[in-house]
Amino acid sequence: MLSIHKQQTKEGLLIELSGTIEENVQFEQLVGPIQGELTVKCRAVTRINSVGVKTWMKYFQALKAQGVRVKFIECAYPIIEQLNMISNFACGGEVVSILLPFSCVACQNEFVANCKTSELKASGLQVPKAKCEKENCGAQFDDDPEEYFYFLED
Ligand SMILES: [Zn+2]
Structure with missing residues (x-):
């Protein structure tokens, strides 16, 4: 189960993901419309499974196609793991910071x-x-x- 906390900043939208990214995740519905750039805080992502990966890539590739600038910050281990396994997991987004x-x-x-x-x-x-x-x-x-x-x- 994934929950999203949203905050409007002067650059755009900041979303904080927490929980698991699995088959039932509906990014479009959860995130909603984006004004400006999108910053995705991944500190509290605990797990992402293979269907979650597909859903993730579909969503962020669509944002890339729409020209939305995406930044990933505070990436937790499950995200790092995917970044290391799938070369375009960030889908053109910038990985700004990671957790060590x-x-x-x-x-x-x-x-x-x-x-x-x-x-x-x-x-x-x-x-x-x-x-x-x-x-x-x-x-x-x-x-x-x-x-x-x-x-x-x-
Ligand atoms: Zn100590």
Whole structure:
């Protein structure tokens, strides 16, 4: 089940997706008309299945055809996974930022850090420094950087 929170900004429409993207998702109905550009916040997407992927691509390809500028921000792991598997999953939209999973080596705290893809590219796809919220803790990246950042390679 997917829920969408909408907010009008001066650039256009900001939508926040949360939950699962599966067969019953009706993007056109949920999102409605778009004035200006569309920013899609994907922080709370927990799952996307194969039918969900098809629905997603159909919707965003149609927006591309209509000339709507699309930005994806705070992409969670299920979205990253698809970006890495399907080369045009963003359908011409810009992936502005992604969430990086970290865990603390000292206290086992798990957390995510939002990172701009422009900064990742500028650094040559190095994992940025992150820190556990407690003092004197450390953090390590919880995934394989090469696999995780694959879609950002040129
Ligand atoms: Zn810690």
